[in-house]
Amino acid sequence: MTSILDVARRAHVSPATVSRVLSDANHAVSAATRARVLHAAEELDFVPNALARGLLKSRLPIAGVIVHDITDPYFAEVTRGVEDAATRSGYLVITCSSDRDPGRELSYIRLLRSMRAAAVVFAGSGIVDAELDRQVQRQLTAMRGYAAAVVHLSPHAGGEPTVGIDNAGGVASMMRALIELGHQRIAFLAGPSNLYVNHERLAGYRAGLADAGIAYDPQLVVESGFDASGGATAVDRLMERDSNVTAIACSNDLLAIGAHQRLAELRIRVPDDVSLAGFDDIPVASRVAPSLSSVRVPLHELGYLGFRHAERALAGHRPRRRTLPTEVILRESTAPPAGSRRPPSEPSRLVTA
Amino acid sequence: MTSILDVARRAHVSPATVSRVLSDANHAVSAATRARVLHAAEELDFVPNALARGLLKSRLPIAGVIVHDITDPYFAEVTRGVEDAATRSGYLVITCSSDRDPGRELSYIRLLRSMRAAAVVFAGSGIVDAELDRQVQRQLTAMRGYAAAVVHLSPHAGGEPTVGIDNAGGVASMMRALIELGHQRIAFLAGPSNLYVNHERLAGYRAGLADAGIAYDPQLVVESGFDASGGATAVDRLMERDSNVTAIACSNDLLAIGAHQRLAELRIRVPDDVSLAGFDDIPVASRVAPSLSSVRVPLHELGYLGFRHAERALAGHRPRRRTLPTEVILRESTAPPAGSRRPPSEPSRLVTA
DNA sequence: CTGAAAGCGCTTACAG
DNA sequence: CTGAAAGCGCTTACAG
Numbered sequence: 248m249t250s251i252l253d254v255a256r257r258a259h260v261s262p263a264t265v266s267r268v269l270s271d272a273n274h275a276v277s278a279a280t281r282a283r284v285l286h287a288a289e290e291l292d293f294v295p296n297a298l299a300r301g302l303l304k305s306r307l308p309i310a311g312v313i314v315h316d317i318t319d320p321y322f323a324e325v326t327r328g329v330e331d332a333a334t335r336s337g338y339l340v341i342t343c344s345s346d347r348d349p350g351r352e353l354s355y356i357r358l359l360r361s362m363r364a365a366a367v368v369f370a371g372s373g374i375v376d377a378e379l380d381r382q383v384q385r386q387l388t389a390m391r392g393y394a395a396a397v398v399h400l401s402p403h404a405g406g407e408p409t410v411g412i413d414n415a416g417g418v419a420s421m422m423r424a425l426i427e428l429g430h431q432r433i434a435f436l437a438g439p440s441n442l443y444v445n446h447e448r449l450a451g452y453r454a455g456l457a458d459a460g461i462a463y464d465p466q467l468v469v470e471s472g473f474d475a476s477g478g479a480t481a482v483d484r485l486m487e488r489d490s491n492v493t494a495i496a497c498s499n500d501l502l503a504i505g506a507h508q509r510l511a512e513l514r515i516r517v518p519d520d521v522s523l524a525g526f527d528d529i530p531v532a533s534r535v536a537p538s539l540s541s542v543r544v545p546l547h548e549l550g551y552l553g554f555r556h557a558e559r560a561l562a563g564h565r566p567r568r569r570t571l572p573t574e575v576i577l578r579e580s581t582a583p584p585a586g587s588r589r590p591p592s593e594p595s596r597l598v599t600a
Numbered sequence: 601m602t603s604i605l606d607v608a609r610r611a612h613v614s615p616a617t618v619s620r621v622l623s624d625a626n627h628a629v630s631a632a633t634r635a636r637v638l639h640a641a642e643e644l645d646f647v648p649n650a651l652a653r654g655l656l657k658s659r660l661p662i663a664g665v666i667v668h669d670i671t672d673p674y675f676a677e678v679t680r681g682v683e684d685a686a687t688r689s690g691y692l693v694i695t696c697s698s699d700r701d702p703g704r705e706l707s708y709i710r711l712l713r714s715m716r717a718a719a720v721v722f723a724g725s726g727i728v729d730a731e732l733d734r735q736v737q738r739q740l741t742a743m744r745g746y747a748a749a750v751v752h753l754s755p756h757a758g759g760e761p762t763v764g765i766d767n768a769g770g771v772a773s774m775m776r777a778l779i780e781l782g783h784q785r786i787a788f789l790a791g792p793s794n795l796y797v798n799h800e801r802l803a804g805y806r807a808g809l810a811d812a813g814i815a816y817d818p819q820l821v822v823e824s825g826f827d828a829s830g831g832a833t834a835v836d837r838l839m840e841r842d843s844n845v846t847a848i849a850c851s852n853d854l855l856a857i858g859a860h861q862r863l864a865e866l867r868i869r870v871p872d873d874v875s876l877a878g879f880d881d882i883p884v885a886s887r888v889a890p891s892l893s894s895v896r897v898p899l900h901e902l903g904y905l906g907f908r909h910a911e912r913a914l915a916g917h918r919p920r921r922r923t924l925p926t927e928v929i930l931r932e933s934t935a936p937p938a939g940s941r942r943p944p945s946e947p948s949r950l951v952t953a
Numbered sequence: 954c955t956g957a958a959a960g961c962g963c964t965t966a967c968a969g
Numbered sequence: 970c971t972g973a974a975a976g977c978g979c980t981t982a983c984a985g
């Protein structure tokens with residue numbers, strides 16, 4: 248393996264000088280010397296050992312992204328956003344699919360700590376789990392020992408995300424859109440309540456109801472897993488309780504897609520018999536049939552800005568929190584309730600805070 | 601930051617002993633001493649500095665995965681497979697979305713080299729680009745200098761993948777299935793020809809035709825990008841040339857999904873007017889409407905076995921190449937051609953080598 | 954503007 | 970079974 252010593256010998260300078268040129272340190276080097284070093288490094292195809300540098304700097308230019316599952320389109324988009332920002336700065340991105348398992352999440356964080364990852368980005372919602380939170384805090388405190396940056400892109404035990412979206416406002420906007428279509432009995436597939444994000448989305452459902460003067464009926468709220476199969480079982484439970492809903496809003500798109508599949512099996516048509524709306528607007532939402540109405544979340548931007556935030560914190564700044572806007576996207580899965588006199592609405596967009 | 605010295609002091613042993621216990625080196629340590637060290641490490645929540653260890657070992661337990669785009673479901677699945685195998689061994693996974701851009705790919709590889717990544721996994725097909733290949737080889741040679749493992753999961757300039765699938769056989773099987781349904785004029789959306797994988801898939805198309813004694817007609821083969829928009833433009837070009845095809849086979853699922861969207865705009869019904877088949881069987885294939893017939897590729901397993909291969913190579917073994925089986929999955933998008941006397945086939949599965 | 958030297962936090966022959 | 974010491978490949982005060 249060629250080292251900085253080889254370059255130094257070839258350029259007839261000291262290793263210190265090579266270091267100063269190659270790590271573009273803030274130290275004057277004569278133009279001639281610089282050129283000799285650059286030339287020698289080029290000839291040798293020299294790539295400095297980032298581990299040696301990291302050992303000295305006490306951290307490696309790597310960002311770890313904690314996701315539920317990299318194959319979940321939500322997290323893939325966010326991760327790509329992180330990666331695009333990271334690449335610009337010579338950082339590499341480690342993906343950690345925790346499956347929302349506290350043990351896995353913790354073990355990933357310890358591994359990131361052992362490698363002195365400069366940044367850790369929590370892409371998904373925090374899990375309601377006091378013991379996990381205690382342990383995670385312990386690790387993050389240790390990571391602050393080497394000045395790592397920590398960023399949250401969703402609500403968590405510590406409160407507000409670093410860069411986030413208005414979950415409650417987004418769901419409330421979708422509720423408003425459904426109510427404007429003529430719906431009154433609107434169910435909510437709330438996902439798992441052990442995720443902080445779902446507290447906010449449920450609050451948005453209730454706010455949307457309250458704004459329209461519709462009474463909240465707990466029978467219309469169903470908890471379940473946060474994926475397609477959760478949506479299917481949620482539909483079953485909803486039907487046991489009340490089959491008179493004309494619309495179903497969901498806490499994310501995967502729930503809506505699973506709900507649709509179950510509804511189809513039950514011969515309940517979307518949107519003829521019941522309207523269906525998701526949240527997040529993952530790419531597949533526009534490709535299923537009928538295409539899914541959803542609340543657009545700028546996922547790539549969330550990841551991109553998340554990394555930028557970390558980067559600024561690493562540079563010693565105190566960047567401020569951000570909340571990104573969401574947007575209601577009405578597609579084929581939502582329509583006025585059967586028997587309604589209103590004309591079918593055309594695709595529309597409503598921007599929210 | 602607490603170091604091995606802190607643990608040593610607390611346990612009243614030398615740093616060498618701490619190292620031997622914590623890195624479970626092959627060196628005898630008395631049970632009592634071991635217990636004291638473990639206890640001290642636990643109390644201090646000590647996490648060893650992987651950079652110091654990596655500097656000594658000349659590599660870091662990290663696997664870099666070169667993908668086209670982590671938001672492409674094909675690559676997300678493969679990456680998850682790599683991650684699941686990596687986690688078992690305490691390795692972390694870096695995702696590198698190159699967008700199939702030679703410059704980006706090369707810069708990712710150099711970065712992985714600088715961090716002394718123990719393994720690099722090329723998840724997607726190699727690009728036909730002699731200069732890129734030369735540069736990549738140069739980097740990989742340098743990485744061999746620290747005994748990194750390199751794995752290919754798809755055909756590339758160097759030839760066969762390390763762990764791969766039978767691309768030609770898979771497409772040929774799908775062709776057989778279409779021909780059995782009664783199709784004779786079958787187009788092929790071949791994707792970009794600058795990807796080695798598409799040479800094999802096109803060969804499978806030709807072999808399928810030849811096996812059935814159907815003449816090859818170059819007018820029925822359309823090259824394009826490898827994503828949904830490529831599929832849409834390919835349909836346009838196909839229609840300019842020949843609108844009498846009764847089936848369209850595609851080199852991947854995204855092409856098929858894009859083709860379907862364009863066909864719908866042209867009021868050409870699937871499968872009534874034309875049958876449509878993809879390749880890869882990414883998760884969304886079964887969720888679009890009509891559901892897409894495809895060739896199932898064990899993507900997760902591909903990634904999983906890819907990492908296992910790298911791991912065995914790192915351990916000094918000479919693991920052998922593997923070819924994983926594919927399987928034709930017939931869904932709603934394929935049916936007998938209009939006017940055919942054959943009954944619609946029911947969903948079936950055909951396993952191939 | 955340039956270089957000699959110490960040191961980051963580990964691991965591992967080597968000696969006992 | 971245990972420890973002292975050298976060294977992995979860089980960076981950075983310090984001296985000139």
